[in-house]
Amino acid sequence: MDVLKELIEQNDTRILLVVLDGLGGLPAKDGKTELELARTPNLDTLAKVSALGMHIPVDYGITPGSGPGHLGIFGYDPLRYQIGRGILEALGLGLEVRHTDIAIRGNYATVEYVNGRPVVRDRRAGRIPTEQNRRITKKIQENIKEIDGVQVIIAPGMEHRVAIVLRFPEDLPEGSDEINDTDPQEVGKEPLEPVGKNPNAQKVAEVVKKFIEKVSQILRDEPRANYLLLRGFAQKPKIPTMEERFGVKPCCIAVYPMYKGLASLVGMDLIEFEGDTIQDEIDTLRKVWDSYDFFFVHIKKTDSYGEDGNWEGKVSVIEDFDRHLSQFLELKPDVLAITGDHSTPSKIKGHSWHPVPLLIHSPYVLGGTSDRFTERECLKGELGIMPAQKLINLLLANAHRLKKYGA
Amino acid sequence: MDVLKELIEQNDTRILLVVLDGLGGLPAKDGKTELELARTPNLDTLAKVSALGMHIPVDYGITPGSGPGHLGIFGYDPLRYQIGRGILEALGLGLEVRHTDIAIRGNYATVEYVNGRPVVRDRRAGRIPTEQNRRITKKIQENIKEIDGVQVIIAPGMEHRVAIVLRFPEDLPEGSDEINDTDPQEVGKEPLEPVGKNPNAQKVAEVVKKFIEKVSQILRDEPRANYLLLRGFAQKPKIPTMEERFGVKPCCIAVYPMYKGLASLVGMDLIEFEGDTIQDEIDTLRKVWDSYDFFFVHIKKTDSYGEDGNWEGKVSVIEDFDRHLSQFLELKPDVLAITGDHSTPSKIKGHSWHPVPLLIHSPYVLGGTSDRFTERECLKGELGIMPAQKLINLLLANAHRLKKYGA
Numbered sequence: 001m002d003v004l005k006e007l008i009e010q011n012d013t014r015i016l017l018v019v020l021d022g023l024g025g026l027p028a029k030d031g032k033t034e035l036e037l038a039r040t041p042n043l044d045t046l047a048k049v050s051a052l053g054m055h056i057p058v059d060y061g062i063t064p065g066s067g068p069g070h071l072g073i074f075g076y077d078p079l080r081y082q083i084g085r086g087i088l089e090a091l092g093l094g095l096e097v098r099h100t101d102i103a104i105r106g107n108y109a110t111v112e113y114v115n116g117r118p119v120v121r122d123r124r125a126g127r128i129p130t131e132q133n134r135r136i137t138k139k140i141q142e143n144i145k146e147i148d149g150v151q152v153i154i155a156p157g158m159e160h161r162v163a164i165v166l167r168f169p170e171d172l173p174e175g176s177d178e179i180n181d182t183d184p185q186e187v188g189k190e191p192l193e194p195v196g197k198n199p200n201a202q203k204v205a206e207v208v209k210k211f212i213e214k215v216s217q218i219l220r221d222e223p224r225a226n227y228l229l230l231r232g233f234a235q236k237p238k239i240p241t242m243e244e245r246f247g248v249k250p251c252c253i254a255v256y257p258m259y260k261g262l263a264s265l266v267g268m269d270l271i272e273f274e275g276d277t278i279q280d281e282i283d284t285l286r287k288v289w290d291s292y293d294f295f296f297v298h299i300k301k302t303d304s305y306g307e308d309g310n311w312e313g314k315v316s317v318i319e320d321f322d323r324h325l326s327q328f329l330e331l332k333p334d335v336l337a338i339t340g341d342h343s344t345p346s347k348i349k350g351h352s353w354h355p356v357p358l359l360i361h362s363p364y365v366l367g368g369t370s371d372r373f374t375e376r377e378c379l380k381g382e383l384g385i386m387p388a389q390k391l392i393n394l395l396l397a398n399a400h401r402l403k404k405y406g407a
Numbered sequence: 408m409d410v411l412k413e414l415i416e417q418n419d420t421r422i423l424l425v426v427l428d429g430l431g432g433l434p435a436k437d438g439k440t441e442l443e444l445a446r447t448p449n450l451d452t453l454a455k456v457s458a459l460g461m462h463i464p465v466d467y468g469i470t471p472g473s474g475p476g477h478l479g480i481f482g483y484d485p486l487r488y489q490i491g492r493g494i495l496e497a498l499g500l501g502l503e504v505r506h507t508d509i510a511i512r513g514n515y516a517t518v519e520y521v522n523g524r525p526v527v528r529d530r531r532a533g534r535i536p537t538e539q540n541r542r543i544t545k546k547i548q549e550n551i552k553e554i555d556g557v558q559v560i561i562a563p564g565m566e567h568r569v570a571i572v573l574r575f576p577e578d579l580p581e582g583s584d585e586i587n588d589t590d591p592q593e594v595g596k597e598p599l600e601p602v603g604k605n606p607n608a609q610k611v612a613e614v615v616k617k618f619i620e621k622v623s624q625i626l627r628d629e630p631r632a633n634y635l636l637l638r639g640f641a642q643k644p645k646i647p648t649m650e651e652r653f654g655v656k657p658c659c660i661a662v663y664p665m666y667k668g669l670a671s672l673v674g675m676d677l678i679e680f681e682g683d684t685i686q687d688e689i690d691t692l693r694k695v696w697d698s699y700d701f702f703f704v705h706i707k708k709t710d711s712y713g714e715d716g717n718w719e720g721k722v723s724v725i726e727d728f729d730r731h732l733s734q735f736l737e738l739k740p741d742v743l744a745i746t747g748d749h750s751t752p753s754k755i756k757g758h759s760w761h762p763v764p765l766l767i768h769s770p771y772v773l774g775g776t777s778d779r780f781t782e783r784e785c786l787k788g789e790l791g792i793m794p795a796q797k798l799i800n801l802l803l804a805n806a807h808r809l810k811k812y813g814a
Binding site: 031068078083085089354 | 797803805
C-alpha cells in the first residue's frame with residue numbers, strides 16, 4: 001500500500017461513503033434476497049449508470065465482525081490491524097479510548113466464598129436485567145474513580161456486560177495489554193489471577209488486581225452480581241489516520257457508539273447530532289458538507305433486522321434508504337459509494353462471509369452492466385469481486401486524487 | 408492463513424469434495440467445450456441453485472501438475488508446499504513414503520563400457536516394453552533388499568521408468584535429498600556421480616552409489632536396460648495435516664495410486680475398495696459416510712481422455728458422472744463441491760493453465776446465476792474467478808465451521 005501513499009494528491013472533490021450495515025443477503029423469500037425483494041426505483045436508476053461489484057470484507061469464507069468489516073472499507077487490511085475485544089466493547093458502549101488506556105470487557109458473575117476464596121457459581125450472574133447492571137455499575141464508578149493514579153472508567157452494557165477503561169498517566173508501551181482473562185470459563189472454579197506476560201503488562205496487572213479487590217468489596221452484598229470477571233484486555237491499536245494515508249479530511253455520521261468509535265480509530269471527526277433516522281443523518285451531512293471532503297454515513301438497521309432474521313424489516317430499511325437517495329445525490333458528491341461492511345442474511349440471522357454489494361457512482365464509470373443494485377446484478381458489474389480494502393483506491397481514483405504511477 | 412486456524416470450530420457437518428481430474432476444457436467441437444457438449448440434466452439442475460465460479464489452481468497462466476493441482480484444492484499453497492519429483496513418482500506407483508525416506512525416479516538406460524567406464528548410448532533403453540521393465544525390476548528387488556541397513560524398495564512404472572525408495576532407519580534431516588541427478592542428459596557421456604550438497608545428503612549419496620553399482624552388476628548382461636539413471640531425489644514434504652489445519656477428519660476415495668498418495672500427504676485416510684468405476688466409488692463412500700466428515704472423491708478419466716485428445720471420451724465420463732449425481736446428493740452432504748484439480752482441454756492434449764469450473768452446493772448460497780455447470784456459465788456465478796486454495800475457506804464457511812473474525 002505504500003505506492004498508494006506516494007500517489008496521493010489533494011483537490012476539492014468530495015467522497016461520500018454510505019454504509020448500510022450488513023447489507024448483503026441470501027434468498028429470503030421466493031428465491032429473492034432482501035435487496036431483490038425491496039422496491040428501490042431510485043437505486044435501480046442509479047445502478048444502471050454506476051460501477052457495480054461485490055467486495056470481500058476480509059477473505060473468502062471469513063465472516064467479519066464489525067471491526068474488521070469497517071476497517072476494510074476504510075482502506076485498512078483487517079488482518080494487519082486488529083482491534084482487541086476490550087477496545088470494541090468500550091467503543092460500543094460509547095467510551096473514548098486513548099493510547100494511555102487499557103480497555104477490558106467485564107461480566108458480572110456470581111461467586112460463593114469458600115474458606116474466604118471466591119468460587120464461580122454463575123459466570124453471568126443469571127444474566128441480570130440491564131437496569132440492575134446500571135445501578136451496580138454506577139455504585140462501582142462512584143466508589144472507584146482512580147487506583148494508584150490510574151483513572152478508572154466503567155460503562156454498563158446489556159444484561160451482565162460492562163466495559164472498563166483504565167487510563168494511565170502516559171502512553172502505554174506495546175504489549176501492556178498482554179494479560180490473561182480472569183474468567184475461568186467454568187463454574188466451580190476460582191477466578192484466575194490477572195498476570196502480565198511482560199514487565200509492562202505486569203504493572204497493568206497490579207492495578208487490575210486492586211480494581212478486582214475493590215469491586216469485590218463493593219459488590220459483596222449483592223445477591224447475584226457479586227463479582228466481576230474480566231476478559232479481552234486490549235490497547236488502542238496504532239493505526240495511521242485516513243488523513244495520513246489517503247490525504248482526506250474525513251468525518252463520520254453514525255448513530256451507534258461502536259461505529260463512531262471505529263471511525264475515530266482511523267482519525268475521522270465524529271459529528272454529533274440529535275435523532276437516529278436516515279433523515280437526521282442527511283440533515284447533519286448537509287450541515288458539515290463544506291467542512292470535510294470524505295463523509296462516512298452509517299445506517300445500522302439493515303444489520304439489526306438481518307440479525308433478527310426479519311427479512312421484511314431489512315427490506316423496509318432498504319426501501320427507506322431508497323426514498324432518501326435523492327437527498328444524498330442533491331449534495332452532488334464527486335464520488336458516491338454505497339455498500340455494506342459485511343453481509344447479514346436474514347436467513348443466517350447473523351453476519352456472514354458472503355461478498356457485499358458495492359456501487360460506485362462518479363462521472364468516470366462504465367455503467368450499463370446491470371439493472372438493479374442487488375447481489376445478482378452486482379455480479380454482472382464492472383468491479384467484479386474485489387477485496388474491500390481496495391475500495392479506497394477506487395474512491396480516490398474516481399475523485400482524481402491519485403497521480404499516475406510511473407512515467 | 409493462521410487466522411483461519413484460529414477460527415476453526417468443529418461440528419457434525421459433512422463436506423463432500425468431488426474432483427473430476429482435468430475437468431476444465433476449451434472448445435472441442437462446434438465451439439463448445441467438453442462440459443458444454445455433454446448432456447448433463449442433473450448437473451444443470453444442481454447448477455441453477457448452487458454457487459458457481461472458476462478457480463485458478465496455482466496462478467494466472469501456470470499449468471499445474473497433479474501435485475500442485477490437488478494441494479490447491481485441499482487448501483494448501485502449492486507454491487509453498489512443493490512435492491519433489493521422486494515423491495510424486497513413488498506415490499504414483501503405489502509406494503508409501505515416510506519421513507525416513509528418499510524417493511527417486513529411475514530410468515533404465517543402455518550404456519556401453521569403454522575402458523571399464525559406462526558411457527550412455529540410450530537414456531531410455533529404447534523405451535523397453537513395460538513387461539520387460541517388470542521382469543528387470545523384480546530381479547533387482549530380489550537381489551537388493553537393503554544396503555548398509557537402508558531398506559531398498561523399487562517399483563516398475565511404464566516403459567523404462569521406475570521409482571525407488573531408500574528407507575533409512577530414522578527420520579532424515581531436511582536437505583538430505585540435495586543430490587544431483589545422475590542422468591547426464593546427453594548420450595555419449597558418462598553417468599554423473601551422485602554427490603550430496605551437504606553432509607546429510609552425502610551420507611545418502613554413499614548409499615545411492617552402492618545401489619547404482621549393485622544394479623549395474625545385476626543388469627550387466629541385459630541387452631538394452633543394462634543401467635539405471637537416477638533423477639529427482641526427494642524427501643517427503645513436511646505438510647501439516649488437514650485435521651491440524653482445518654479441523655476435519657478427511658478420507659480419500661480414489662482409484663489411482665498418485666491421488667491416494669497426494670491425499671495421504673495431507674493426512675487423509677485412504678479407503679481401500681475393489682473396482683474402479685464411479686459406482687464403486689459411491690458404494691465405498693456410502694460405507695464410510697458415518698466415519699468421516701470430509702470426503703475427497705477422485706474421478707480420473709476426464710483427465711485421461713483429455714490427455715489423449717479424445718473429447719468424446721471426456722464428454723462420456725462427464726455424462727457418466729451426471730448419471731451418478733443423484734447418489735451423491737442422496738447422502739445429503741452439508742456442503743458439496745464439484746470441481747477439477749486443473750483443466751485438461753482435449754484440444755491441448757495435456758494439462759493447461761485455464762481456470763477450472765467450480766460448483767458449491769449448500770443452503771447458504773445465492774444461486775440463480777447460471778443455467779449449467781460449464782466454463783461459460785460458471786463465469787456468471789457468485790464465486791467469480793478465485794484462487795484454488797481459498798476453496799477450503801468456502802467449504803468450511805458453508806459448513807458453519809468458521810467462527811466470526813473479530814468483534
